[in-house]
Structures are given as structure tokens and as C-alpha cells.
Amino acid sequence: MTNFENLGLSQDLLKAIQQMGFESPSEVQQQAIPVLLQEETDLVALAQTGTGKTAAFGFPLIQQIDLGKKKTQGLILSPTRELCLQITNEIEKYSQFIGGMKTVAIYGGASISDQERQINRGAHIIVATPGRMKDMISRRMIDITEIDVCVLDEADEMLNMGFYEDIQDILKNTPKDRKTWLFSATMPKEVAQIAKDFMKTPQEITVGRKNVSTKNVSHEYFLVGGRDRYPALKRLVDVNPDIYAAVFCRTKRDTQKVAEKLIEDGYSAAALHGDLSQQQRDLVMKSFRNKQVQMLVATDVAARGIDVDDITHVINYQLPDEIETYTHRSGRTGRAGKTGKSLVIVTKGELRKIKQIEKIIGQKFVEDEIPTGDEICKKQLFYLAGKIATNEASKDIDTFLPQLEEQLAELSKEDLIKKFFSVEFDRFNSYYKKQNELRTPSASEKDFQGKGRADFGNENRFFINLGRKDGLDWMQLKDFLKEALDFGRDDVGKVDVMDTFSFFNVDKSKTDTVLEILNNLELNGRKVSVEITEKKSKGGGRGRGDRNRSRSGSGGGHRKGKPSGFKSGQKNNSKSKSFARRRAKNS
Structure with a gap:
């Protein structure tokens, strides 16, 4: 069996490894460390989250630092503040027996002048987020013109977050003969492009197959109705009393809302997303690592800093927009040789995504039933x-x-x-x-998100005076409607967004609710107006007449800023008037 002594590491590093309780190197460490220590080469290493990538590049980088030189010799770029701090903490632990080694974290949300002072006192290794690093370079606060090694950690995620140009600008300030070590969980074409643009004939190490999930994680999905996501989440938590979980939502708004609901229902939960200050995020992560918080509800971007070995479950409250992101989510559990579960709550319209994910991760999902009371x-x-x-x-x-x-x-x-x-x-x-038991939708039921419900006989199509000029795309409008109406994600369908107005479908039974609530709202100081569209006697098929009207622009076919052929859903509506009076009375 390979051990750390066989990899060529110094005695100071081996002493730190023993102190930290590491017993044997992981596969990526076995493959990467000897190459990086013995050869002057660029490297692309592909391995899943939780396989020990930080040590795989951290040990060789530390061993190559010349402590006699005060200049910065190593730069590590990471996608988020949390991951930046995590890597810095790990590097400091690895170098604890190397006197005089200095590592500095550079990230947004903290004082840039304080970070400049730390750099000026000497930093052999800088760990940075691309945005703050680029900012400090442009202000001439930092000098990386003589670095020997640049590490791109979680490269796929940095590119997903739009940091390609920042990375490009940063690398222009580094020596041409620097070594570049790229570590990534997946290998999309963007990562291949960065390797082509910024590296010289790199060696490649792949642990497992590209983009494949670790075998320590099992994958299950639970099919529910659109309005049953949160009740399903509660049941999955309750049936696992010792759960210590990361719960993933697609948007910051959903993340906050789910966390607040869990807290209201007596669970130990906290939200982690980009709208929190750095201090708030640090406190949340500290509470989660100390297990004062049992469930961390997070967005994909914020969760890049979650590096906790004991997470028992990953719960996908909503699947990510980018299917490849699922690999990063599930990699939060099953770490350090332990087993874990990745659970997915899906509606029928999302089942196709499960099949896509299976192809990416190389594993099959097990369909399971939501537990009964x-x-x-x-x-x-x-x-x-x-x-x-x-x-x-x-x-x-x-x-x-x-x-x-x-x-x-x-x-x-x-x-x-x-x-x-x-x-x-x-x-x-x-x-x-x-509580009623949650029923799995039958095969005959169609989902708003899917191809079903071509017949809109049980739905009304609504006009709303919000569109692209209000900064909304179809997904943002759908989120706005869902939250305002307190509907499930699949209760609003067929959303079509134009420049100044939009259309959407809702079940006829909810018509009064739509008209009563939305016509009493404002968005950015603008009064929201919602009406039911008139049915066409001919033309049918998914709002064909609506699209024809929209082509006329703001000129023909409109009266007072609204498309022709609409009637007010508020006229002669006694329920709506009584609701409005109750609302005014209670406000």
C-alpha cells in the first residue's frame, strides 16, 4: 500500500500529515504529488470533490517554496470566499512545522487595505478569488510577476461563474515560464479551452472517469406534485433523525424561504447565499461545521466553500439549471471514505433531467417513495x-x-x-x-413543465403588464408569480415574456386567487395589472393568437398600453371586491 513517505515529501510535511491524522494518500494525491515534485510540468487533474485535491497541490507547492525569498511564489485561485478561506486554512495546517511560511487569503467582502498590508508584510503563497485578485492587481497593490506556480482550483466552477476573462487578465501578469496546475471535478469544453490557452502540453491525471460521481454516494429521487416539495423535504428530514445535510435550491430567494420555513417548523437550519454579508456567511459556516446547525440550505455558488467530511445527506430541493452542477452538489457527501446519500425531489416534468444526470455521473438513480407518517x-x-x-x-x-x-x-x-x-x-x-399522505403523481397526470396539457381546457391564460423592460425573463417572472401567489413551482405554466407584457397559464380553480392577489400588488413602484385573455374560436394550440398579437409591438392591436382582445377579470367579480375589502381592512 502506498503511504505518504513514498511520495517524496519533506519531513516537515510528513510531521504535519501525522499530526492531522492522515493515514494514506488518496488516489489523486498518489498520482499528482510525485509528478508535481519531480517534474517541471503543467498539470490537469480531474477528480471529484472530497477526494483530497487541496493536499494534492498543496503539499508540492509548499515544498517548492524558497523561504529565503520574501516574494510571492505561489498563487491559488478559487471560485468563492468560503473555498478561499478553506484552502488557506488547509495550507496553514500543512505548513505548521515550516517556520516562516506565510499564506494570505485575498477575497471580496473584507477590507482591501488590510489585505494589502498582509501582502506587504510578505506572502509566499496567495489564495484568492478572481474578482478581488484582479481588482488588487489593477490598483498595483499586489505583485505576481515572479510567481513560480499558479493553481486553478475548481476550474470548472470558476468558469461557470463567469471568471474566464478575470483569469485571463490575472495570468497576463504572471511569468510565461510559470507552472500552471489545474484541478477540476468535471471537464466541460470551457475547462479544456483554458488548458489550451494558458498551459504548455500539460500532463493529465484522471481519478475515475471524467464527470463521474464517487461510488461512496447513492442517488435516490422522489416524485412529488409541484406543491409538495416542502412537505416532502420535511418528511425526508424526519425519517432520518441523525441527518446532517446540505439542502440545495436554485435561487437565493428560494434558499432563504426554505430555510425560514424549516426554522419556523422547529428545525435547526440556516441559509447560505450571495445576499449575505461575509460576516454572516462566516458565522453560518462556523455554526454548520460545529454542528450547531443541522441543515444548511444553500445556493450552488455559495456552497462551493462547504468542505465538511461528516455530511450524511445532500438534498436537492430543486435540480440545478446546469445538469453538470449536480456532480458538485452530490460531492458534498460521501467524503473522506465515508458513505452518503444524494436525494432529489422532482416533479414529472423534471424526470428527463434524472436520465441526463445518470449519463453524466455514470450511476443509476433509485426511485423511492416519500415516507408515510x-x-x-x-x-x-x-x-x-x-x-x-x-x-x-x-x-x-x-x-x-x-x-x-x-x-x-x-x-x-x-x-x-x-x-x-x-x-x-x-x-x-x-x-x-x-397530515394527508403525499401521493406520487400517476403516469396519466401531466406536468406543467412537460409536453403534456396541450389541451388547456382546465386552465385560464392570463395577461400581465410586466415584461422584459421590467428586467424579467420567463424564469424570473415565474418565480415572482409563484412567490406572490404562494403557489408551487408547477402551478404556473406556459410563461411567455414580451417587452412590455407577458402571458401565463394557471388552473381555472385558482382564477380568483390570481386576480385578487396580483391586482393588489406593485413591482418597483408600478401597479401590477392582470386580466384573463379571451379564448379564440379558432387557431388553438398554446396561445397562437397571443403570439400573433405580440408581433404588432406597442402600436397596432393595443389600447392604452394593453393588447386588444382582453377583458378585465375584475369586472362584476364580487369575490374579488370582497377580498380587496378584507385586504384593505387587515392592512
């Missing part, structure tokens, strides 16, 4: 029993033991067990007795 209550009950059986009793209770025995003397063993467990068990039991 009885299953959850049983799991919680026996989990509690197990905790009690294995818990070491506190000696502090001995003082009160005689009084407790006296107070409970009349209870039989059976009554005592019943009463004791009822204290904790009843809250689950009473809650799930009141």
Missing part, C-alpha cells in the same frame, strides 16, 4: 430508544434519584416507558395524524 413515527421512536440505551447517564442525577424513584414508584415499567417516550414521540405522532 407511520414510518416516520416508528423511525423517530426507535431512534430515541437507541439514544437512551447508549447514552451514558449523568452522575449529577444521582443526587435526585431517591426523590425520582419515590415520585414514580406507583408506575409500572410499562407505564413508565409509555409516559417517557410519549413526551418526545407525541409531537411527531400528533402532527402526522393530521
Whole structure:
């Protein structure tokens, strides 16, 4: 078996490795470290998150630093502040027995002048996010003209986040003879392009197949109706009492909303997304690492800094827009040789994405049923029993033991067990007795997102006076409608966005709700106006008449800024008027 002593590492590094409890190198470390120590070469290393990539480039980089020179000799670029800080922390641990080694983190959201002072005091290695690094270079606060090595960590994610030009500008300020080490979980064409543009005949190391998920992670999906995502999430959490999870949402707004709902329902949860300040994000991550927070609800961008070995589950509350991102999500669990589960909550219209992901990760998903209330209550009950059986009793209770025995003397063993467990068990039991079981949609049911429901007989098509000039695309408008109406994601369909107005479909049973709520809203100081479109006697098919009207622009076919052929959904609507009066009274 290969060990760290066989890789050519210095005694100071081996001492740190022993101190940190590393036993044997991972596959990417076995392959990368000897190459980077022995050869003057560029390198492309492809390995999944959680396989030890930081040590794979960190150990060789540290060993090649000349402590006699104060200049910056190594630059590590990473996509996010969290990952930047994580790498810096790891590099400092690796070099703990190397006197005089200085590593500085450079990232946005912190004082740029403080970071400049740290650099001026000497920094052998700089770990930076591309945006802040480019900013400091342009202000002449930093000099990387003599670096020996540039590491591009999580290269695929940096490119997904739009940092290609920043990386290009940064590398222009580095020596042409520098070594470039690129580490990535996946190999999309953009990563191949950066290797072509900025590297000289790089060696390539691949751990497993490209873009393939680790075998330590199992993948399951749960099919639900559009409005059942959150109830499904609660059940998945409740049926796993010892869960320590990362929950992924697609947008910052959904991330915050799901976290708030979980907290309201008594769960230990926190949100991590780009709208939080750096201090807030640091506090959230600290709480999660210390297990004061059981569930971290995050966006994909914010989650790049999650490097925690003990995560038991990844829950995909929503699938990512970019299918390849799923690999990064699932890589948050099953780390350091441990097993983990990646669970996906999907609607019927998203099933095609499951098939696409299976091809990318090289593994099959297992379809599972959302647990019933009885299953959850049983799991919680026996989990509690197990905790009690294995818990070491506190000696502090001995003082009160005689009084407790006296107070409970009349209870039989059976009554005592019943009463004791009822204290904790009843809250689950009473809650799930009141809840309907979540039903898996049948094959005959069609999803708004899919090709089904070509017949809009059970839906109304609505006009709304918001469009591209309000800064909305179809996805943003759909999110706005979903949140305003408190609808599930699939309750709003067939969204078509024009310049100054848009169309969308909603089930007829929800018509009053749509008209009553939306016509009492404003967006950016502008009053929202919603009406039901008139049906065409001919032409049919997915709003063909709507598209014909939209081509006329703001000129022909419009009256007072609205397309012709519309009637107000508010006229003669007594329910709408009474709702408006109630709303005014309560506001």
C-alpha cells in the first residue's frame, strides 16, 4: 500500500500529515504529488470533490517554496470566499512545522487595505478569488510577476461563474515560464479551452472517469406534485433523525424561504447565499461545521466553500439549471471514505433531467417513495430508544434519584416507558395524524413543465403588464408569480415574456386567487395589472393568437398600453371586491 513517505515529501510535511491524522494518500494525491515534485510540468487533474485535491497541490507547492525569498511564489485561485478561506486554512495546517511560511487569503467582502498590508508584510503563497485578485492587481497593490506556480482550483466552477476573462487578465501578469496546475471535478469544453490557452502540453491525471460521481454516494429521487416539495423535504428530514445535510435550491430567494420555513417548523437550519454579508456567511459556516446547525440550505455558488467530511445527506430541493452542477452538489457527501446519500425531489416534468444526470455521473438513480407518517413515527421512536440505551447517564442525577424513584414508584415499567417516550414521540405522532399522505403523481397526470396539457381546457391564460423592460425573463417572472401567489413551482405554466407584457397559464380553480392577489400588488413602484385573455374560436394550440398579437409591438392591436382582445377579470367579480375589502381592512 502506498503511504505518504513514498511520495517524496519533506519531513516537515510528513510531521504535519501525522499530526492531522492522515493515514494514506488518496488516489489523486498518489498520482499528482510525485509528478508535481519531480517534474517541471503543467498539470490537469480531474477528480471529484472530497477526494483530497487541496493536499494534492498543496503539499508540492509548499515544498517548492524558497523561504529565503520574501516574494510571492505561489498563487491559488478559487471560485468563492468560503473555498478561499478553506484552502488557506488547509495550507496553514500543512505548513505548521515550516517556520516562516506565510499564506494570505485575498477575497471580496473584507477590507482591501488590510489585505494589502498582509501582502506587504510578505506572502509566499496567495489564495484568492478572481474578482478581488484582479481588482488588487489593477490598483498595483499586489505583485505576481515572479510567481513560480499558479493553481486553478475548481476550474470548472470558476468558469461557470463567469471568471474566464478575470483569469485571463490575472495570468497576463504572471511569468510565461510559470507552472500552471489545474484541478477540476468535471471537464466541460470551457475547462479544456483554458488548458489550451494558458498551459504548455500539460500532463493529465484522471481519478475515475471524467464527470463521474464517487461510488461512496447513492442517488435516490422522489416524485412529488409541484406543491409538495416542502412537505416532502420535511418528511425526508424526519425519517432520518441523525441527518446532517446540505439542502440545495436554485435561487437565493428560494434558499432563504426554505430555510425560514424549516426554522419556523422547529428545525435547526440556516441559509447560505450571495445576499449575505461575509460576516454572516462566516458565522453560518462556523455554526454548520460545529454542528450547531443541522441543515444548511444553500445556493450552488455559495456552497462551493462547504468542505465538511461528516455530511450524511445532500438534498436537492430543486435540480440545478446546469445538469453538470449536480456532480458538485452530490460531492458534498460521501467524503473522506465515508458513505452518503444524494436525494432529489422532482416533479414529472423534471424526470428527463434524472436520465441526463445518470449519463453524466455514470450511476443509476433509485426511485423511492416519500415516507408515510407511520414510518416516520416508528423511525423517530426507535431512534430515541437507541439514544437512551447508549447514552451514558449523568452522575449529577444521582443526587435526585431517591426523590425520582419515590415520585414514580406507583408506575409500572410499562407505564413508565409509555409516559417517557410519549413526551418526545407525541409531537411527531400528533402532527402526522393530521397530515394527508403525499401521493406520487400517476403516469396519466401531466406536468406543467412537460409536453403534456396541450389541451388547456382546465386552465385560464392570463395577461400581465410586466415584461422584459421590467428586467424579467420567463424564469424570473415565474418565480415572482409563484412567490406572490404562494403557489408551487408547477402551478404556473406556459410563461411567455414580451417587452412590455407577458402571458401565463394557471388552473381555472385558482382564477380568483390570481386576480385578487396580483391586482393588489406593485413591482418597483408600478401597479401590477392582470386580466384573463379571451379564448379564440379558432387557431388553438398554446396561445397562437397571443403570439400573433405580440408581433404588432406597442402600436397596432393595443389600447392604452394593453393588447386588444382582453377583458378585465375584475369586472362584476364580487369575490374579488370582497377580498380587496378584507385586504384593505387587515392592512
